[in-house]
Each structure stands twice: as C-alpha cells, then as structure tokens.
Amino acid sequence: MSDRHIISILLENEAGALSRVAGLFSARGYNIQSLTVAPTEDETLSRMTIVTSGSERVIEQITKQLNKLVDVVRLVDLTEGPHIEREMMLIKVRAEGSLRDEVKRLVDIFRGRVIDVTDAFYTIEVTGTGTKLDAYLETLPTGSIMETVRSGVSGIARGEKGLQV
C-alpha cells in the first residue's frame, strides 16, 4: 500500500540544508510529489513541506532518515493527525468569445479569482487542497490552458498543536 503523506519540517536556515533533504530523497529513491520551503518568523529557521508517498515502512524510514540530518530541528507527519493543507495555483487560460463567461463561472465555483485580464486570456488564482486544484483543472475546456504554476503543498496541524523548537 502506498499512501500519500505530508511531512512538515523545521529546518536550520543554513546554506545547503535544502540540498541535504533533496539529496536524501534522490539517493534513497524516495519520491517527492512536491516540496516547498521558505523562511519563518524566526530567521534562523525555514519551514519545509514535503508531499511523498510510500508504504508504511518507507514512510517510517523517510522520517527517521530526515530526523538524522543534522539540519533538521523538528519534524511531523501531518497526515497522522487532523490537519489543513493548501496549495496555490496560477493558471493562464484562453478566454475568448463564449469561453469568457464559462471560464469566469468556473472560477467562481472554485472560489478562485481572476487576477489579470487581456483580450484573450484570464490569469486565475485558485487555492485549495491538491485534489481541489486537480478537480478545477479537469473542468476547464480542453485546450484552453496555456500555463499552470503550482506552489506545492503547505500544511499545518489543526487545533493548538504546533511545530516549534
């Protein structure tokens, strides 16, 4: 069984820390569906979110191997508890003639926003879970998508629990 897991990491904000994590995944043949990283309010720390999949044994190894990296300060597998996941997507879609209204209607249904407009194109911002973004893409008329940019997943645990030093 290969399950999807969201692993959230507090990482030392050091040069090379990102490549240690990325190198670990490629060297050991673990898969990465998405990886995001950015500094936090504490400038010595970065927050990284990795979406990966694998059997229970593989996920256990991934978390153990990540914990072994000296730059990894804290780590949690968000999928083990209640959590919120969000991903942002920017899409440039052909929106001419009759398509124009149709595309706008779909944006509203998915609670997205049109953030840039030309005669022929809308640029749209949609936020949600990965599945929601996939679903949105499915609804768009075939051939209408010019470009998509996805941020990769970030996640946080629900409630009062937090990942802290």
Add this chain to the structure above:
Amino acid sequence: MELTGADIFVRCLAEEGVEYLFGYPGGAALHLYDALYTQDKVQHILVRHEQGATHAADGYARSTGRPGVVLVTSGPGATNTVTGIATAHMDSIPLVVFTAQVASALIGDDAFQEVDSVGITRPCVKHNFLVRDVRDLAVTIKKAFYIATTGRPGPVVVDIPKDITAHKTEYFYPETAVIRSYSPVKKGHQTQIKKGVELLLSAKRPMIYTGGGIVLGEASASLTAFVRELGYPITNTLMGLGSYPATDSLFLGMLGMHGTYEANMAMHECDVLLAVGARFDDRITGDLAQFCPHARIVHVDVDPSSIGKTVPVEVPIVGDADTVLQDMMKRVKASDTKPDSHALKSWWQQIEQWRGLKCLTYQKSDELIKPQYVLEHLYELTGGDAYVTSDVGQHQMWTAQYYKFEQPRRWINSGGLGTMGFGLPAAMGVQFAHPNDTVVCVTGEASIQMCIQELSTCKQYALPIKVVNLNNRYMGMVRQWQEFFYEKRYSHSYMEALPDFTLLAESYGHVGFKITKPSDVEGVLKEALGMKDRLVFMDFITDQKENVYPMVGAGKGHHEMHLAPCNAVVPTDRELA
C-alpha cells in the same frame, strides 16, 4: 589575542588532543601548512596520496576509538579523499576531514583547483560545513569533532576557504558544542528493555547477533558478561569481530555470506534473535524473505533508522549499546524467570552437531601454499593479539574466518564499502597509534597496488608494518564469482604484469621476502615478526584454486550454503603462459 584562521585551526586541533594529522599540502592549504610548521603540538604525517591520508586516519580511529583527522588542499586534494570518507561513512568511523577551499571571493567562478567539496561529499558524510567567516572557525571545528564522535559516529568535512585562514579574530575555543537539532540518545527506553529481556528469557532457541556497534560503543565487556550470564550462542558480523572473544565456546564464528555453517544455521533456526549494533545488511541477511524465518527479533541500535530498515523488528530499543546491555543485564539478574535450561541444552546439542561439520576445514597441501594455512600460522605466531588490517577480497574473508580475534579494535577492515587499497594506509594509522604493537596488513596482489605508494610514507616514518600479500595472481573474489555465476568466464580478473614485490619493497627501503613453499611459511612469518623495526613485505605465492567457503550466494537463504570445499576450476599461471 587576535590570531589568524590558520593559527586558530592548529590551536583547536591541539585543544581536541589531536596527536596526528594525516595530510598533503597544496595552494589553498598553504597558510594552514605554514601554521603547522611553527608548532609542535600536532604532528603532521605526510602521506603520498590523499586517499591514503583518509584511510590512515580511519585506521587510527578504528584502533583507538578517537577521531582520525585529515588535512588536504582544495580541488583534487579534496576529491582524492572521497573514497576514504565514504569508507568511513559506511562503517560509522569518526573522522574530521579538513579540506582547504579557494578564496571566498572566487567560489563559484570555476577558480583554479575549485570543486564544491561540500556538495561532492554531502552524500557520504555524517555532516559537513563550509566556513564563511573566520569568527565561525573555532566553533565549527568544535561542532565537527562533537558530531563525528557522538551518537552513531561518522566522518565530518570542514571546508575552509583560503582567505579565512589568513583573516584574524579573537581566539576562543568553546568547552562544549551546542547544536539544537542534534542530540544523540544514550539511554534506552526502560519499558522496551523490559520487553526485550522478557522475550529473550522466553526463548527456546535463542541467538545473539552483534556488529560493529559493539566496537564503536565500547560495549565489548558488557556484551561478554551478558552473553555468559545467559549462556546463549553468539555470532559477530565482519565488523563486530573481536567484540566477543573468538575462542569462547559460546561464539559460533562470523555469520553471513561467508559465515560459518553453525552461525548461519543457528540464525535460520532460532526462535528469538537479539541484535545489537548491527544493521541487517544484505551480506548478513541474504534473501530477506528467508531470513530468520522463525525468529521474534529484539534490535538495539543507537541509530533509530537502522531499526526496522530491512527486517521487521518486534522490540526496537534505541540507545547506546553499552548502556542498554548493562540495563538488560540488571534486569536478567533481577528476573525470576531464568533461561529455559532444558530447551537450551537441546538447542546447544543441535548447534554442536552443526559445529561438528567443521566447515572451515580445507585441503592441506605440501606443494602449494594455501592462504588459510598462512593465516592459521599468523594467528598462532601472534597469539591472536596483533592488530590486523586487510584489503578487500578472498584474503579479507579468510582473515575474518581464520584469525581468531579476542579483543575489539584489533580487526580493521572496510566492511560496508569494501574498499580495495584500504589495508596498507589503515595499517599506518594503526601503527602510529600503537607504535610498540604488531601491526599486520593482510592483502592481495590486486588490492595492495591500489595504495602501494604509501610504502614510501612507511619508510619516512619508520613504520614496522608486516605486509602479508596472499598472491594468487587473480582478483580472487571476482574470479570466484565468475566461476560460480558466470560459467567460468574469467573476464579481466587475472592479474598480469605483476611487479616483483620483493624488489619493489626493497626499492622503497623495506625488507621483501618471496615465499613459494608451504614448508617456509612458518619460518618466514617468524623471522618477519621478529624484525621489530622494519617493514617486511611477505609475498606468499598461493594456490590459485582456493575458494572461500562456506558461501551463501547473493540473494539466497542462510540454510542454502555452499559447503564442500572443492577446488576452483581455473587456469593456472602455467596453463595461461
């Protein structure tokens, strides 16, 4: 007082108690070398190749438990250390390797002798650092030694740009390293230990399997006491040899691909297995699906990622081997349950039957020198008390099988990476650490040529190493696999155009002996071992048809051993000529 980065470097090493720095100079390292010139606390050992420096530091570390320290220049100096760093990494050996780097302003410009040393070494170090400011130098060095030597040990690389070694700052060496993201576990979880002991005491056919973690964790004494208290059979991995006295009757010899029949069969039939400081690698387990099919497993390791990695474990215990074994011992002694003596008795009867097969018997010969015969004599003449390094191949396996190590840190070999070229430079590090002890390097004619240049270092520092070259004119281990698995197509495994090793040794200023008759083996070994102040290179011309037995083929189960020591089917020198 303000000091230059180079002076700070030397001061820090002295603070860490570094006796020997194995190294090789070059442009980016010149400030550092200048600082070494004007002090006498740290002795620099000039090797002939940077790979040799890393293996020498590694041998020093393996034989003492203290970290081995290396200094090389940027670019090719750094890349030449990679094999040695990876070797240490696979066997969890504490090394601190300083690589000089081009000046900070040049980094990224493809400067002369620039390589991304931190990037190149990243996958084969425990951790590495690039020093960006001279004010960080001392604290980085402190952290490097701390990380290398604690928890599961390993190599740490510190890359120092040339300008940093010239910049000045106030010198201060911290007492301790504080790293919030790194805190190795020492004590095991008591509930887990309790569960582990209960399971062990419930065993009918128990087995104990321990590895290099016992050596690294200085847990030999605790292990020996624990095993004797229980009266359970014990086996060691290649890396663990010496951590339990090999002549003890509870010891079943090494396990795994070239393990003994009794050790492998006991693994296959046991109902409870205690593993300590061992990592269930493929050379140990063979086919995972057939590994210890009846056993419930207790696994103690300081590295949580070693537990449950390849084999599911019922009772995981994360902790330092020595501390956990002592805790287990207390619980065993306090327990009302005692080992099931009745079951144990019949288990031992079974084991003695397997042992009775005498799987290490080989065919003696009056004409040809059998490699095993040389090693048996070496063992007897040194009383099992020498430091023995080896290279990689058949000779390594025979040494592991026929030299009975009684103490830890005496058997020094590259187990995880299997690095040919390791033996001689490693022996140098061992001899520096133990100037008055016998240090033997058992090697093969292929392996020895990978770092043969270090014979010159041995001359410069008068290291009286005894080289036992088991010269079968083949990359024996490769040839053995080709014989078994490639229908005797000996593709590129014959060693042609060999040098005359005795002349070669002599030209480096050493003593060389060539031995061709079994009747000369003992005498020459005796004479060589008696030459306390000379390096002696013994070139034993051995039987080309020997194979290493027993053998569990790759991907086979422990109970599927090749046993009957039949001779190899192989064209000899004469037939090839």
